Structure formats: structure tokens, C-alpha cells
Amino acid sequence: xxxxxxxxxxxxxxxxxxxxxxxxxxxxxxxxxxxxxxxxxxxxxxxxxxxxxxxxxxxxxxxxxxxxxxxxxxxxxxxxxxxxxxxxxxxxxxxxxxxxxxxxxxxxx
Amino acid sequence: xxxxxxxxxxxxxxxxxxxxxxxxxxxxxxxxxxxxxxxxxxxxxxxxxxxxxxxxxxxxxxxxxxxxxxxxxxxxxxxxxxxxxxxxxxxxxxxxxxxxxxxxxxxxxxxxxxxxxxxxxxxxxxxxxxxxxxxxxxxxxxxxxxxxxxxxxxxxxxxxxxxxxxxxxxxxxxxxxxxxxxxxxxxxxxxxxxxxxxxxxxxxxxxxxxxxxxxxxxxxxxxxxxxxxxxxxxxxxxxxxxxxxxxxxxxxxxxxxxxxxxxxxxxxxxxxxxxxxxxxxxxxxxxxxxxxxxxxxxxxxxxxxxxxxxxxxxxxxxxxxxxxxxxxxxxxxxxxxxxxxxxxxxxxxx
Numbered sequence: 001x002x003x004x005x006x007x008x009x010x011x012x013x014x015x016x017x018x019x020x021x022x023x024x025x026x027x028x029x030x031x032x033x034x035x036x037x038x039x040x041x042x043x044x045x046x047x048x049x050x051x052x053x054x055x056x057x058x059x060x061x062x063x064x065x066x067x068x069x070x071x072x073x074x075x076x077x078x079x080x081x082x083x084x085x086x087x088x089x090x091x092x093x094x095x096x097x098x099x100x101x102x103x104x105x106x107x108x109x
Numbered sequence: 110x111x112x113x114x115x116x117x118x119x120x121x122x123x124x125x126x127x128x129x130x131x132x133x134x135x136x137x138x139x140x141x142x143x144x145x146x147x148x149x150x151x152x153x154x155x156x157x158x159x160x161x162x163x164x165x166x167x168x169x170x171x172x173x174x175x176x177x178x179x180x181x182x183x184x185x186x187x188x189x190x191x192x193x194x195x196x197x198x199x200x201x202x203x204x205x206x207x208x209x210x211x212x213x214x215x216x217x218x219x220x221x222x223x224x225x226x227x228x229x230x231x232x233x234x235x236x237x238x239x240x241x242x243x244x245x246x247x248x249x250x251x252x253x254x255x256x257x258x259x260x261x262x263x264x265x266x267x268x269x270x271x272x273x274x275x276x277x278x279x280x281x282x283x284x285x286x287x288x289x290x291x292x293x294x295x296x297x298x299x300x301x302x303x304x305x306x307x308x309x310x311x312x313x314x315x316x317x318x319x320x321x322x323x324x325x326x327x328x329x330x331x332x333x334x335x336x337x338x339x340x341x342x343x344x345x346x347x348x349x350x351x352x353x354x355x356x357x358x359x360x361x362x363x364x365x366x367x368x369x370x371x372x373x374x375x376x377x378x379x380x381x382x383x384x385x386x387x388x389x390x391x392x393x394x395x396x397x398x399x400x401x402x403x404x405x406x407x408x409x410x411x412x413x414x415x416x417x418x419x420x421x422x423x424x425x426x427x428x429x430x431x432x433x434x435x436x437x438x439x440x441x442x443x444x445x446x447x448x449x450x451x452x453x454x455x456x457x458x459x
Contacts, residue, residue, distance in 0.1 A: 039372065039373055040372040040373050040374065040398075041227055041228075041358075041360070041372070041373030041374065042373070045227060045357060045358060046150075046154055046155070049154075049155060049158065051154055051155065052154070052355075052357060054357070070294075070296075071296075073292075073294075074268065074269075074294065074296035075296075077268050077290065077291040077292045077294075077296075078267060078268050078269060078291070078296075078354050078355065080233075080235055080236050080354075081236065082291075109233065109236065
């Protein structure tokens with residue numbers, strides 16, 4: 001299993017290229033937290049159950065991501081600042097095909 | 110004035126378990142929580158979801174965990190101030206604390222344990238320009254008194270249980286109810302969804318989907334909203350706009366109590382007893398931080414246990430005490446109940 005490089009643009013607009021492991025069953029929200037790219041308590045509030053939208057991000061690269069589950073779709077339908085490329089970071093599982101992924105964190109709400 | 114030994118702020122799993130550990134030391138507890146029911150996130154966000162890392166429970170639903178904790182602490186008769194948020198704290202000359210809620214309820218205790226999780230749950234407010242000016246002037250995030258909506262025009266936004274349930278409830282009270290949601294599907298109990306469908310068919314609820322409220326208007330009070338549906342903008346006359354987008358935790362007023370805060374959490378001394386920088390105020394569970402902190406229920410249980418031992422020493426500095434095993438000492442409730450391990454059978458063999 002290879003680590004992958006992904007680019008995360010934080011809520012202040014600062015771009016961070018980070019290395020994410022593909023062998024630890026991590027999701028994108030957890031990667032953001034592990035690098036402390038958003039203050040604790042403002043991201044991953046529900047722990048990663050697609051129930052709070054605090055990890056909403058905009059996917060800026062054209063990676064093929066898995067389809068949204070009903071839970072994710074329903075949560076985004078109640079979230080704020082939602083765009084066509086919005087996803088919940090906690091629902092994006094880190095794996096090798098996501099090498100080069102680029103996302104921007106949505107504003108805190 | 111409510112008086113107790115340990116005043117616990119937050120009735121999530123950590124706060125509830127603290128009642129048990131305090132009870133073993135004959136200390137009484139009272140809990141304050143902003144939510145109307147105990148259980149914190151376990152009850153409010155994920156009661157039907159399983160938890161797999163509670164020791165000796167291979168799997169337990171969050172709601173069941175809370176029910177079990179309530180049973181476990183019942184003999185110690187905890188008091189509850191629910192639906193109220195701890196707002197201010199004051200330290201008296203005799204070392205006691207007075208905590209007052211947003212509704213003015215006062216509590217007095219020699220020890221305060223903050224078990225507030227990620228904070229108190231506050232309604233999530235949609236980012237609509239100028240909406241703040243209409244709060245309680247036609248925009249309400251929480252329905253306190255349904256009678257307010259009698260014969261009024263009401264617009265509700267949201268797609269979950271509370272939006273569905275209140276639409277159903279107000280359909281019989283308000284002059285009109287319009288439910289706006291960003292998509293056609295609703296995430297709620299099936300019978301609520303079906304009931305809204307039925308009321309829609311009867312013309313008692315107007316449904317506008319997929320659509321979004323993008324503007325609120327009025328002179329000092331709400332008189333209308335703008336709803337965006339596709340490329341179309343609908344202007345709707347209404348007396349009330351009720352956005353129901355769920356709740357999100359905010360540290361809130363506790364952040365202003367003079368406690369040392371780091372990473373949105375309260376710094377504590379984890380080498381000893383989870384006390385904060387203010388002696389007599391402890392922080393346990395997800396609300397605290399220290400090197401190596403993990404926000405896990407099982408860690409909260411441990412922290413609650415150590416906190417209670419320290420609280421006992423603080424309340425009774427001259428008393429000697431050693432921790433007793435419940436299997437040995439049993440559990441003696443304040444309600445007169447007593448649980449004890451059965452005595453060994455000693456019988457001669459003839």
C-alpha cells in the first residue's frame with residue numbers, strides 16, 4: 001500500500017500538500033484532523049457518521065469518487081454553502097486512486 | 110437554589126457515569142444540560158447507532174448505553190436541570206460555586222465538573238443575509254410555544270424529523286404551513302414522511318421542493334420570504350420563518366468562565382485529577398484536553414472516576430478514604446436500595 005499525496009485548501013485559503021496513508025482505513029476528514037488543518041471542534045463533530053456536515057469540502061480535481069450514499073446526500077441537502085462539487089470529507093475513503101486529489105474545505109457553519 | 114455536592118454540567122455518558130462514581134463516595138450530584146433529555150450526543154445525534162468500543166460490550170446502541178447508565182445511577186437519585194444552558198459561574202468566599210442557567214435557575218455546589226462534550230447544542234442557522242435581525246421577530250429556530258402560530262402563515266425549512274414533525278403539528282394550528290426543502294426526499298421516520306404526504310394531498314401543507322429559502326423580508330418583523338426553486342424566485346407572504354436544520358454543539362458561555370482553553374477544549378491536569386486552572390472546577394470527557402487526549406466514552410468514564418476521588422478529598426480534606434471495589438462493598442443507593450454480592454455458602458458435608 002502506497003501513501004498518496006493530496007492537496008487540502010484550508011478555510012483561510014492556504015494550500016497544504018499532505019501525505020495520507022492508504023492502509024489505515026482513513027477518510028478525508030480524518031486526514032484534515034491529523035494535520036490539524038481546521039480547529040478541533042469545527043470539523044468531524046459527529047465523528048464521521050455523515051450527520052453534521054462540519055467536514056463539507058469542495059472537490060476541485062476530477063477524480064472519480066464513489067457515489068454518495070443516501071445519508072451523505074440527505075445531510076448535504078440540509079447543509080449550508082453547498083455547491084455542485086460538495087462532498088462530506090468523512091465519506092471519502094482514502095485509497096490509491098485518490099493520488100493528487102485536491103479539495104477545499106467549506107466554511108464553518 | 111438547588112444545592113448538591115458535585116454539580117455536573119452536561120448529561121452525556123461521562124456526566125452520567127460520574128453520578129455513579131460519586132454515589133459510591135456518598136456524594137450527591139445534580140446535572141445541567143441544554144438538551145431536554147439526558148444522553149448528550151448519544152441521544153441527540155446517534156441513538157440508533159452501535160458503539161463497539163465500550164469495554165465488555167461487543168456492541169451497544171448509543172441509546173441503550175444511555176438507558177443503562179440511567180438505570181445504573183438511579184439509586185443515587187441525581188437531580189436534573191434539563192433544557193437549560195449553564196450560563197454563568199460565580200465563586201463565593203467559602204469556596205462554593207454558584208452556576209446560573211439561561212433561564213435563571215441557580216445551583217450551588219463545592220465542586221463543579223464540566224462534562225459538556227463539544228458544548229451545548231445550538232440550532233444551526235442558515236447563512237441568509239440579514240436573518241439575525243429577525244430572530245424572535247418572526248424567525249424562530251426552536252418552537253417554544255406552538256400557540257404563537259395560531260392562525261398565522263408559517264414557512265418551515267429543513268428535511269429531517271423536526272421539520273416534518275413540526276409541519277404536521279402546526280398544520281392544525283397555523284393558517285397555512287409551507288415546507289421548503291432542498292430536495293424531494295426527506296430523512297425522517299417513515300410515518301412522518303407519509304403523514305406529510307397525506308396532509309399535502311389534503312391541501313393542509315404546501316410543499317415546495319427542491320427549493321431553498323434565500324431571503325427574509327419585513328420592517329422590524331418578518332412579512333415574507335424569498336424562495337429559490339431552480340431558476341425561479343418565489344416571493345411568499347408569511348408571518349413566521351422557522352429554519353429547522355438540526356443542532357450543532359458550541360462551547361458557548363463556558364468559554365468565558367476564565368478557564369484555560371486550547372483547541373476548543375478545556376485544559377486540565379491529567380497527571381492528577383482532571384482539574385482545570387480554577388481549583389474546584391474539573392473538566393471530564395470530550396470537553397477537556399491534555400497531551401494524548403482521546404475523545405472516547407471509555408476515556409470519559411475513567412476521567413469521571415478519578416475526578417470523583419479528587420472531589421471527595423476536596424469536600425472532606427480531613428477524611429481518610431481508600432477506594433472500595435463494588436464487588437466487595439456493594440452499592441448502597443440514596444434511595445435505601447442495596448446491591449451486594451451473594452455471600453459464599455459455608456456448609457458442612459456430613
